[in-house]
Amino acid sequence: MLFNSLQFAFFLPVIFLLYWYATRQSVRLQNYLMLAASYFFYACWDYRFLGLLIFSTLLDYFTAIQMANSTRQNQKRFWFWLSIAINLGFLGVFKYYNFFAASFADGLSLLGLKANPATLQVILPVGISFYTFHGLSYVIDIYNNKIKPERNFVDYALFVSFFPLLVAGPIERATHLLPQIQQPRVFDYTKAVDGLRQILWGLFKKVVIADNCAVIANAVFDGSANYPGSAHVIGAVFFAFQIYCDFSGYSDIAIGTARLFGIELLRNFSYPYFSRNIAEFWRRWHISLSSWFRDYLYIPLGGSKGSTWRKIRNVFIIFIVSGFWHGANWTFIVWGLLNALFIIPSVIARTNRNNLDVAASGKTFPSFGELASMIGTFGLTVFAWIFFRAESLGHAGRYLAKIFSRSIFDQPNLQKTDVLLTTSFFILCLVLLEWRGRANQHALADVGTKWRRPVRWVFYYGLLMAICVFAGSNQQFIYFQF
Amino acid sequence: MKKFLFHIGCFVLPLLVLAYPADLVLSKYLKQSHPYSDEYSVWNAIYEGKLNAEILVYGSSTAWVQVNPQSIADSLHRRVYNLGMDGHNFQLQYLRHKQVLKYNPPPKLIIQTLDALTLQRRPDLFNQDQFLPYMLFNKDLKNATANYKGYKPVDFQVPLVRYYGKQKAIRTAAELTLPTIGEPPVRVLGFQAQNKVWNNDLSAARNLMEKYTVQMDSASIQLFDHYLQECREKHLQLVFHYSPEFIVGQRFISNREDVIALYEKFSRKYGIPFYNYSTDPLTRDRDNYYNGLHLNKQGASKLTSKLIHDLQQEVSLNRCFN
Numbered sequence: 011m012l013f014n015s016l017q018f019a020f021f022l023p024v025i026f027l028l029y030w031y032a033t034r035q036s037v038r039l040q041n042y043l044m045l046a047a048s049y050f051f052y053a054c055w056d057y058r059f060l061g062l063l064i065f066s067t068l069l070d071y072f073t074a075i076q077m078a079n080s081t082r083q084n085q086k087r088f089w090f091w092l093s094i095a096i097n098l099g100f101l102g103v104f105k106y107y108n109f110f111a112a113s114f115a116d117g118l119s120l121l122g123l124k125a126n127p128a129t130l131q132v133i134l135p136v137g138i139s140f141y142t143f144h145g146l147s148y149v150i151d152i153y154n155n156k157i158k159p160e161r162n163f164v165d166y167a168l169f170v171s172f173f174p175l176l177v178a179g180p181i182e183r184a185t186h187l188l189p190q191i192q193q194p195r196v197f198d199y200t201k202a203v204d205g206l207r208q209i210l211w212g213l214f215k216k217v218v219i220a221d222n223c224a225v226i227a228n229a230v231f232d233g234s235a236n237y238p239g240s241a242h243v244i245g246a247v248f249f250a251f252q253i254y255c256d257f258s259g260y261s262d263i264a265i266g267t268a269r270l271f272g273i274e275l276l277r278n279f280s281y282p283y284f285s286r287n288i289a290e291f292w293r294r295w296h297i298s299l300s301s302w303f304r305d306y307l308y309i310p311l312g313g314s315k316g317s318t319w320r321k322i323r324n325v326f327i328i329f330i331v332s333g334f335w336h337g338a339n340w341t342f343i344v345w346g347l348l349n350a351l352f353i354i355p356s357v358i359a360r361t362n363r364n365n366l367d368v369a370a371s372g373k374t375f376p377s378f379g380e381l382a383s384m385i386g387t388f389g390l391t392v393f394a395w396i397f398f399r400a401e402s403l404g405h406a407g408r409y410l411a412k413i414f415s416r417s418i419f420d421q422p423n424l425q426k427t428d429v430l431l432t433t434s435f436f437i438l439c440l441v442l443l444e445w446r447g448r449a450n451q452h453a454l455a456d457v458g459t460k461w462r463r464p465v466r467w468v469f470y471y472g473l474l475m476a477i478c479v480f481a482g483s484n485q486q487f488i489y490f491q492f
Numbered sequence: 493m494k495k496f497l498f499h500i501g502c503f504v505l506p507l508l509v510l511a512y513p514a515d516l517v518l519s520k521y522l523k524q525s526h527p528y529s530d531e532y533s534v535w536n537a538i539y540e541g542k543l544n545a546e547i548l549v550y551g552s553s554t555a556w557v558q559v560n561p562q563s564i565a566d567s568l569h570r571r572v573y574n575l576g577m578d579g580h581n582f583q584l585q586y587l588r589h590k591q592v593l594k595y596n597p598p599p600k601l602i603i604q605t606l607d608a609l610t611l612q613r614r615p616d617l618f619n620q621d622q623f624l625p626y627m628l629f630n631k632d633l634k635n636a637t638a639n640y641k642g643y644k645p646v647d648f649q650v651p652l653v654r655y656y657g658k659q660k661a662i663r664t665a666a667e668l669t670l671p672t673i674g675e676p677p678v679r680v681l682g683f684q685a686q687n688k689v690w691n692n693d694l695s696a697a698r699n700l701m702e703k704y705t706v707q708m709d710s711a712s713i714q715l716f717d718h719y720l721q722e723c724r725e726k727h728l729q730l731v732f733h734y735s736p737e738f739i740v741g742q743r744f745i746s747n748r749e750d751v752i753a754l755y756e757k758f759s760r761k762y763g764i765p766f767y768n769y770s771t772d773p774l775t776r777d778r779d780n781y782y783n784g785l786h787l788n789k790q791g792a793s794k795l796t797s798k799l800i801h802d803l804q805q806e807v808s809l810n811r812c813f814n
Contacts, residue, residue: 016646016653030493199495477654479657479659480657481657
């Protein structure tokens with residue numbers, strides 16, 4: 011069940027009304043309802059993997075209690091590593107087995123040896139990387155005595171499976187979400203309206219911008235040989251907007267949906283393309299994953315403490331792992347490596363903690379320097395996205411060769427001019443609206459207080475109309491494959 | 493909570509109220525356009541009961557581009573309309589037949605154009621936008637297209653839903669609301685001659701595969717049988733006409749003889765005249781074709797003349813017009 015599907019348009023109001031009318035007397039009932047709704051939501055994807063989700067939930071629920079009950083450190087450590095091993099084992103089998111098997115065979119062939127490792131015909135269970143990371147953060151926090159285990163299975167299961175975040179995040183922390191699940195929720199008109207506004211904005215980004223950008227980006231990436239370098243630049247830029255609007259659109263819908271139920275999820279994006287350097291970009295892009303890696307990998311490795319070499323090592327590790335988290339392909343690893351290379355100069359120069367505020371804070375327009383640094387940062391991310399989108403390293407190489415060829419000065423000759431023009435117009439609208447609202451949680455957050463109702467509603471109707479008329483051909487959310 | 497639901501209601505109400513009229517307006521203007529092989533002009537004639545024909549030509553693109561109804565009309569002095577449906581096999585040709593009988597007086601004669609693919613099923617709903625203006629609350633269309641990848645039941649039941657993301661259709665309809673002169677229809681009496689020369693479709697197909705084997709669909713065969721029975725019960729006279737492929741194209745289809753044998757079987761079972769021009773000299777001249785399956789304007793003219801000649805010879809036809 012996609013967020014941008016008709017099924018979801020029926021599912022959400024039904025659950026909303028049941029939640030606030032039929033079960034509002036009891037938080038326990040509300041949680042039962044939400045858990046059932048979440049499992050139904052997941053089963054709509056593929057009911058066969060519901061068992062895996064429930065098993066993963068039971069595993070972390072059980073091992074967390076066992077850790078808390080352990081009287082000896084060895085015992086606690088056993089339960090901790092058991093959980094980690096099984097969680098990562100699932101990820102390894104479903105997501106990485108074929109990659110490792112093929113890479114092993116490739117490695118042996120380089121040495122002149124031949125191996126035919128068995129590959130598995132496995133389907134990647136949707137959301138496995140996300141709910142596994144939910145569980146891992148919970149187990150690690152219990153092990154580190156940061157939180158106490160949740161004894162109520164329904165509450166814990168809802169923390170893992172809450173449907174707005176189940177298949178593509180934001181990756182929540184038990185410290186943030188579990189207390190909200192345990193406490194009674196009160197309907198808040200302002201939050202609910204803002205949630206709807208965020209859903210509308212997320213839908214616009216996904217359906218109008220991302221899905222139409224995909225038409226151009228796919229045409230260029232899939233038919234690279236037919237286009238000159240100039241079209242490759244356009245294809246890469248459109249992919250940059252596609253992935254941003256696809257994923258941040260999903261996150262907006264997820265966060266907005268959760269707000270309808272009185273639950274606040276972690277923020278996942280904060281206008282990343284207005285970043286003035288790569289370090290800032292990574293504080294603003296997929297925030298819940300970046301902060302997860304920061305807290306559970308980077309800091310335990312020593313973080314930015316210690317020698318320069320240690321810092322550089324830690325940066326490389328975190329970005330390689332982050333790349334690998336996205337998918338079992340060398341392209342993602344190179345994408346991670348590139349980002350590490352981009353960020354290392356600022357780590358060495360200790361400028362990575364600069365630019366903590368929004369760009370041109372308190373001003374309408376950025377200075378020339380800010381604008382130049384934003385464009386430069388955007389250029390670097392677009393360069394890295396080419397590896398992220400390419401099918402293989404060879405594909406990425408050929409793509410870049412086209413960009414750095416003389417044909418960059420040729421006419422792009424893209425066939426779908428109408429899609430190109432309308433999407434460019436909507437990208438411009440996106441940039442202007444996001445720039446306008448860059449100090450807020452989401453681009454339309456202050457619309458409710460700053461715009462009069464008639465203006466506001468005309469704007470909402472306009473967005474709805476754009477969604478209905480200019481919806482691109484239905485594309486899966488990119489991050490579902492991770 | 494009440495305030496929230498009230499505001500949602502106020503916001504949604506105009507959308508609900510306007511959805512149906514907007515759907516009507518959009519559909520009205522879209523019907524006046526001519527994309528998708530100008531299928532709208534044929535659907536309009538059917539649904540508005542304006543076919544006004546004694547002879548109807550059924551079939552796929554092999555009917556649409558090859559059988560000139562005006563020539564037949566001039567020679568036989570009967571009103572003729574070509575209902576050839578681009579890209580669609582018998583399943584949807586039958587839908588057209590049903591709609592014809594529902595909204596128009598029955599024809600006296602049906603020229604059923606057959607080709608190798610008539611009884612093969614295709615999974616996709618080719619040119620699916622051609623159905624857009626006629627879909628709302630249309631059960632016949634819903635049932636006929638239910639087994640195809642394309643529309644969902646809700647598209648037939650809720651106004652405007654089917655127009656979601658249909659940029660091209662919406663833009664076309666919007667353009668037609670402007671006071672400009674619309675483009676003239678490309679089909680005349682449902683027919684559109686193709687003024688084209690030989691292209692490389694056949695060699696491209698042969699590069700992909702050595703031979704093409706038609707996959708006969710049992711449901712389509714059953715439906716075809718049912719249709720013939722129905723025509724007999726309703727006293728609708730039929731003639732079969734097998735579309736003549738270019739001789740090289742004939743060899744490309746591995747089980748072509750089996751397909752024709754099946755049509756002959758139906759012809760014998762129901763006593764329907766069967767005109768098969770597969771060995772006619774026109775199949776040996778590539779100048780008559782623009783690809784292996786379709787005659788161009790010149791070929792269509794020759795074929796129509798042969799068809800007229802054979803129809804004039806057909807004794808049983810005189811009975812059906814008297």
